[in-house]
Amino acid sequence: MVAVTQVSVSPRGKGSASAALKGWEADLLTVGELRVRLFGEWVLASGARSSTELSRRLSETPSPTKISFDSRELGAWDNVLINFLNKLEAVAAERAIAVDRSGLPGGVQRLVGLARAVPERQGARRTQQQPDLLTRVGQSSLGFFETTADFVAFLGEAIIGIGRMLVGRARLRRSDLMLAIEDCGPSALPIVALISFLIGLILAFVGAIQLQQFGAAIFVANLVGVAMVREMGAMMTAILMSGRTGAAFAANLGTMQVSDEVSALQTLGIPPMEFLVVPRIVALSLMMPLLTVFANIVGILGGLLIAWLMLDIAPITYYNQTSGAVGMNDWAVGLVKAVLFGAVVAIVGCWRGMRCQRSAAAVGTAATSAVVVCIVLIIVIDATATVICTTLKI
Amino acid sequence: MAYGDFVIQRDLNFTISKGDIFIIMGGSGCGKSTLLRHLVGLQVPARGRVLFSGESLWDAEQERRDAILRKTGVTYQAGGLWSSMTLAENVALPLEQYTDLSPAEIADLASLNLALVGLAGFEDYFPSQISGGMQKRAGLARAMALSPEVLLFDEPSAGLDPISSRLLDDLILELRDSLGATIVMVTHELASIFAVGDNSVFLDPETKTQIASGAPKQLLAECPDPKVQRFLRRGVVVAAGKTPANQGVLA
Numbered sequence: 001m002v003a004v005t006q007v008s009v010s011p012r013g014k015g016s017a018s019a020a021l022k023g024w025e026a027d028l029l030t031v032g033e034l035r036v037r038l039f040g041e042w043v044l045a046s047g048a049r050s051s052t053e054l055s056r057r058l059s060e061t062p063s064p065t066k067i068s069f070d071s072r073e074l075g076a077w078d079n080v081l082i083n084f085l086n087k088l089e090a091v092a093a094e095r096a097i098a099v100d101r102s103g104l105p106g107g108v109q110r111l112v113g114l115a116r117a118v119p120e121r122q123g124a125r126r127t128q129q130q131p132d133l134l135t136r137v138g139q140s141s142l143g144f145f146e147t148t149a150d151f152v153a154f155l156g157e158a159i160i161g162i163g164r165m166l167v168g169r170a171r172l173r174r175s176d177l178m179l180a181i182e183d184c185g186p187s188a189l190p191i192v193a194l195i196s197f198l199i200g201l202i203l204a205f206v207g208a209i210q211l212q213q214f215g216a217a218i219f220v221a222n223l224v225g226v227a228m229v230r231e232m233g234a235m236m237t238a239i240l241m242s243g244r245t246g247a248a249f250a251a252n253l254g255t256m257q258v259s260d261e262v263s264a265l266q267t268l269g270i271p272p273m274e275f276l277v278v279p280r281i282v283a284l285s286l287m288m289p290l291l292t293v294f295a296n297i298v299g300i301l302g303g304l305l306i307a308w309l310m311l312d313i314a315p316i317t318y319y320n321q322t323s324g325a326v327g328m329n330d331w332a333v334g335l336v337k338a339v340l341f342g343a344v345v346a347i348v349g350c351w352r353g354m355r356c357q358r359s360a361a362a363v364g365t366a367a368t369s370a371v372v373v374c375i376v377l378i379i380v381i382d383a384t385a386t387v388i389c390t391t392l393k394i
Numbered sequence: 395m396a397y398g399d400f401v402i403q404r405d406l407n408f409t410i411s412k413g414d415i416f417i418i419m420g421g422s423g424c425g426k427s428t429l430l431r432h433l434v435g436l437q438v439p440a441r442g443r444v445l446f447s448g449e450s451l452w453d454a455e456q457e458r459r460d461a462i463l464r465k466t467g468v469t470y471q472a473g474g475l476w477s478s479m480t481l482a483e484n485v486a487l488p489l490e491q492y493t494d495l496s497p498a499e500i501a502d503l504a505s506l507n508l509a510l511v512g513l514a515g516f517e518d519y520f521p522s523q524i525s526g527g528m529q530k531r532a533g534l535a536r537a538m539a540l541s542p543e544v545l546l547f548d549e550p551s552a553g554l555d556p557i558s559s560r561l562l563d564d565l566i567l568e569l570r571d572s573l574g575a576t577i578v579m580v581t582h583e584l585a586s587i588f589a590v591g592d593n594s595v596f597l598d599p600e601t602k603t604q605i606a607s608g609a610p611k612q613l614l615a616e617c618p619d620p621k622v623q624r625f626l627r628r629g630v631v632v633a634a635g636k637t638p639a640n641q642g643v644l645a
Contacts, residue, residue: 043541044489044493044495044503044540044541045493047494047495047499048495048496048499048502048503050499078541078573079503079506079507079538079539079541080503082506082510083502083503083506086506086509087502106571106572107571107572107573107574108572110568110571110572111510111568111572111573114510114565114568114572115506115509115510116509117512357522358522359477359478359520359521359522360476360477360478361477361478362477362522
């Protein structure tokens with residue numbers, strides 16, 4: 001006849017101060033029941049409580065067959081307590097130890113029940129493995145080819161769409177086209193003016209210092225004129241427009257994907273390619289050469305100002321020198337590039353937008369990648385064009 | 395409440411008792427969600443006060459206001475989950491910001507909160523990868539992260555199937571009963587209103603004020619206002635005066 005005797009009260013080597021901090025004490029009763037006494041505050045503000053020590057008690061010999069609780073001294077509680085009990089029960093379940101929740105407050109009983117009610121869905125949890133270097137290189141190379149193929153497909157669809165528009169069979173609204181034209185043309189004038197004026201100014205400054213050494217200051221006009229018209233005008237405008245309009249296209253179409261606006265067009269039988277993408281491509285391809293002409297003129301004016309103020313070259317002399325230096329072929333090269341850049345910026349912007357995933361973060365990614373791809377393509381195309389023109393002596 | 399000169403609702407006066415499930419109801423566009431935005435400090439009332447336990451939200455200093463608002467948890471109509479974070483990170487963010495817990499403990503609590511709303515094992519999913527109902531529940535898990543005293547829901551069951559909607563109602567009731575939290579719900583789901591509502595206020599877009607308040611079931615039985623009756627009976631007009639219990643006067 002053995003009465004209920006308490007085997008151990010406090011965990012090894014720890015005083016009552018740590019017990020108060022811990023918030024529980026466990027007594028193993030001889031009937032194999034582990035009684036856990038909970039006391040004090042169990043709230044977020046006082047920190048989390050680890051259940052590892054108590055879980056370890058479950059594996060000690062003699063192993064308990066049942067856990068019960070005494071919560072008479074329990075103060076305020078919140079998820080901290082639920083978490084503690086939830087983990088304890090998980091360990092207990094593994095060892096087939098019964099848990100008697102009746103000693104807990106009603107709310108705690110129910111919440112623990114709720115947390116354990118819905119079993120984890122099989123296969124829901126993901127095992128993430130970091131692929132090795134070779135796998136990653138392979139994956140990103142394959143990804144690059146896939147992306148390129150997707151871009152070419154998009155380009156093809158866009159060209160078909162433009163073709164349909166030219167024969168008047170595309171489904172698009174005239175007002176949308178006008179709005180797009182306004183957005184990527186006149187609205188961009190101030191910023192294009194500022195940037196190209198400063199570019200002309202910088203070119204003139206750099207040229208002036210070098211050319212003055214040879215007494216050939218007047219050739220600043222040639223330098224600025226040819227550089228602006230052939231290269232810088234088109235390129236700077238394109239880079240500016242990829243940041244301004246390309247990113248806007250991507251963000252705009254991306255958000256339309258997120259909010260199902262694109263799907264709404266599709267279900268109505270309106271091809272988004274014709275309705276959304278074609279007007280933007282047409283607008284920017286039309287406006288880019290005009291913006292470039294404007295940029296060239298403003299840039300030359302910037303050079304003129306420096307030549308006039310720094311080198312004492314009369315504006316009329318500068319003008320004559322410029323018109324002698326810049327020929328029709330220079331203008332042609334610049335403008336052809338401008339049309340090309342306009343199309344590239346619009347197509348890439350729309351492509352990234354239309355391929356946007358359905359979340360806010362994805363819209364940001366789409367806009368970023370639109371700008372990056374645009375600028376890379378612009379520089380690559382410009383370099384290629386320069387090499388070709390030099391070889392062909394255009 | 396007003397947007398600029400455009401008054402949405404005026405002369406609103408109601409008290410939400412601790413531990414109640416309080417319903418803000420009314421037809422579409424009457425300003426239910428706007429009222430909720432005022433309650434949680436997203437919009438300043440044009441006139442009047444919002445009191446939490448007698449303390450005025452908008453007369454308080456910014457710091458004090460943040461402290462009051464930290465005692466509330468909100469779920470939004472579209473979920474409002476941060477799309478660049480996984481569910482676990484969404485739930486963990488408030489804990490990281492406002493508690494001194496270690497990362498491991500925070501991860502534990504985030505998992506627990508997700509388990510409470512039935513999303514165990516979905517920690518590493520992004521909001522865009524789960525269904526609408528799951529997003530709502532994940533939003534609830536985030537709202538509960540700091541164990542708030544007041545939970546506010548903006549149309550929790552909108553866009554959910556009847557079963558999911560019912561389960562969500564049960565969950566809300568369960569949380570109220572176990573956590574002792576006060577619940578404020580904007581909804582026009584009649585099933586939810588009658589299933590969980592202890593008290594309510596009815597906003598009317600035409601008169602731009604509250605035209606009824608009280609327990610939803612009682613309103614259905616006793617409220618003489620035809621607009622309220624039409625709303626609570628899905629448009630089927632019953633002469634309210636004929637119900638025998640129609641003697642009581644409702645504020």
